[in-house]
Amino acid sequence: MNSTMALCLMLNDRLFHNHVENSYLHIDTMVNTRRNGLAVPNRSLLQLQRDHVASEMDFSWQPLGAGRPSDAARGIMTNGVTCYQVSVLQTLLHQPPFMRWILMHNSTNLPCKINPCIACYLKQLVAQYWDGSNPANPVDYNHNDPQSIDNTACNSGLFGNGEQEDAGLFYMWLLDELYHIGDNVPKAGSPYGIRWKPQLDALYRLTIQRLDTCIPCGYETPGPLQHDWSVDLGVLATHTDIQQAITHDLNEQIQKRCQRCGQNNPAQTIRRRRIAAAPKILCCRFMIVLPTGKIFHTLRYPEILNLQNRQEINTLPLNYRLTGVVSHRGGGLKGGHFIASVRGRRTGQFTCINDNNKASITLPQFLANPVQPPGRLCGPNAKFQAYMLMYERDDRLRQMPARPGKDGGKKRLRREMRALQG
Ligand SMILES: [Zn+2]
Numbered sequence: 001m002n003s004t005m006a007l008c009l010m011l012n013d014r015l016f017h018n019h020v021e022n023s024y025l026h027i028d029t030m031v032n033t034r035r036n037g038l039a040v041p042n043r044s045l046l047q048l049q050r051d052h053v054a055s056e057m058d059f060s061w062q063p064l065g066a067g068r069p070s071d072a073a074r075g076i077m078t079n080g081v082t083c084y085q086v087s088v089l090q091t092l093l094h095q096p097p098f099m100r101w102i103l104m105h106n107s108t109n110l111p112c113k114i115n116p117c118i119a120c121y122l123k124q125l126v127a128q129y130w131d132g133s134n135p136a137n138p139v140d141y142n143h144n145d146p147q148s149i150d151n152t153a154c155n156s157g158l159f160g161n162g163e164q165e166d167a168g169l170f171y172m173w174l175l176d177e178l179y180h181i182g183d184n185v186p187k188a189g190s191p192y193g194i195r196w197k198p199q200l201d202a203l204y205r206l207t208i209q210r211l212d213t214c215i216p217c218g219y220e221t222p223g224p225l226q227h228d229w230s231v232d233l234g235v236l237a238t239h240t241d242i243q244q245a246i247t248h249d250l251n252e253q254i255q256k257r258c259q260r261c262g263q264n265n266p267a268q269t270i271r272r273r274r275i276a277a278a279p280k281i282l283c284c285r286f287m288i289v290l291p292t293g294k295i296f297h298t299l300r301y302p303e304i305l306n307l308q309n310r311q312e313i314n315t316l317p318l319n320y321r322l323t324g325v326v327s328h329r330g331g332g333l334k335g336g337h338f339i340a341s342v343r344g345r346r347t348g349q350f351t352c353i354n355d356n357n358k359a360s361i362t363l364p365q366f367l368a369n370p371v372q373p374p375g376r377l378c379g380p381n382a383k384f385q386a387y388m389l390m391y392e393r394d395d396r397l398r399q400m401p402a403r404p405g406k407d408g409g410k411k412r413l414r415r416e417m418r419a420l421q422g
Pocket residue numbers: 105106112113114117118119120
C-alpha cells in the first residue's frame with residue numbers, strides 16, 4: 001500500500017467514524033486544482049475517497065463463469081408474495097458494479113464463516129441467474145438463493161412471513177445487512193478483503209451536507225453530514241418532473257434563530273442540502289405512501305439524470321444513467337404488486353419483468369410513467385407508477401473543465417490524490 005492510499009484510508013476512517021463532529025473537515029482539507037493561478041476545489045475529499053475506492057473496482061459487464069453469452073433477463077419465481085423482493089433483486093442483477101463486487105465475497109469458496117450470510121446468497125443468485133440456463137426458464141424460488149434471502153429477511157423481524165411488504169424497505173434492509181457483514185469479516189489477508197465497507201459506500205452511499213443560510217444577513221451554519229442509501233422524494237400535485245421533486249427535497253425555508261443578526265422569523269432561513277459524496281449507484285425513491293393514503297404520481301424521469309448543481313462543490317458534472325425501475329400498483333405498499341424494468345448490459349435490450357414472466361420493451365416504455373407492462377404481463381389496463389429508480393453514475397458523460405483523457409479520469413484522480421500529501 002502506498003502512502004497516498006494509507007492516508008486516504010486513515011482519513012476515510014476518521015471521517016466516517018467522526019462524521020458528525022468533523023462535518024466540515026473535508027472542506028478545510030480540500031484537494032485543489034490550480035487553474036488560472038487560483039485554487040479551485042473540484043470534489044469534496046469524501047468524494048475523492050469514494051472515487052479512489054471505486055477506481056480500483058471492476059465495473060465491467062461480462063458473462064460469469066461458464067455463463068451464457070446472452071444478456072437476456074430471466075424471471076424469478078416467487079412464493080406468491082415475494083414480488084417486493086424479486087423486483088429489487090432484478091435491478092441488482094443488472095448492475096455489473098454490484099455483481100462484480102459481490103462475486104469477490106469469500107473468494108476461496110470455503111464455507112463462509114458468516115451464517116446466515118446474505119452476501120453468499122446474493123453471490124449464488126448472481127451465479128445462478130447468469131449461468132448456462134435457457135433465459136426463458138425463470139430462476140426457481142425453491143432453489144436455495146431466493147428462498148434463503150426470503151428466510152433471512154423474514155427472520156429479521158422487519159418482514160412478515162407470507163406477507164406482501166415494501167420493496168423500498170427491503171432494499172434498505174439488504175444494504176444494511178451487507179454493510180454489517182463488514183463487522184464480521186476477518187481482517188487483512190482474508191478472502192473477504194479489508195475494504196468491504198468502503199467499497200459498499202463507494203457503490204451505494206449517498207452523503208448529504210446541510211447548510212443553513214440566514215436570508216437577512218447571509219450568515220451560514222453547516223449541519224451534520226447525513227448518510228443514506230437512497231434519495232427519498234416527496235411528490236406534490238404541482239410536480240411534473242423528477243428534478244422538481246429533487247429541488248423540493250433539497251431546499252426548504254425554515255424558522256431558525258440566527259447567531260449573528262438574531263432574527264428568528266418564520267421562513268427567513270434557507271436550509272439547503274447538497275451532495276457531499278455521490279455513489280456509483282443512486283436509488284431515487286418516490287414517497288408515494290402518506291399518512292392519508294397512497295398517492296398516484298406520473299412524474300417524468302430522464303434516461304440521463306444530471307445532478308451537477310446538486311453537489312456541494314459543483315464544478316464537475318455528475319451524471320447518472322437509468323438502469324432499473326421498480327414500479328408498484330395497488331392501494332398501499334404492503335398490498336398490490338411490484339414489477340421491475342431493466343436495461344440489458346450488453347445489447348441494451350430493455351425488459352419488463354413480472355415475477356417469473358418477462359417481455360421486451362422499448363426505451364420510451366422504459367421511461368414511461370405510469371408504467372404499462374406489455375399486455376400478457378399484467379392485463380391491458382394495469383397502470384404501475386414508478387416507485388424506485390436505479391441510476392448508475394457514468395463519468396464518461398461528463399464535460400470536464402479539463403479533458404478526462406482515455407483512462408476515464410484515473411490519471412487526474414491520481415494527480416489529485418498525490419496533492420493530498422503536499
Ligand atoms: Zn458469506
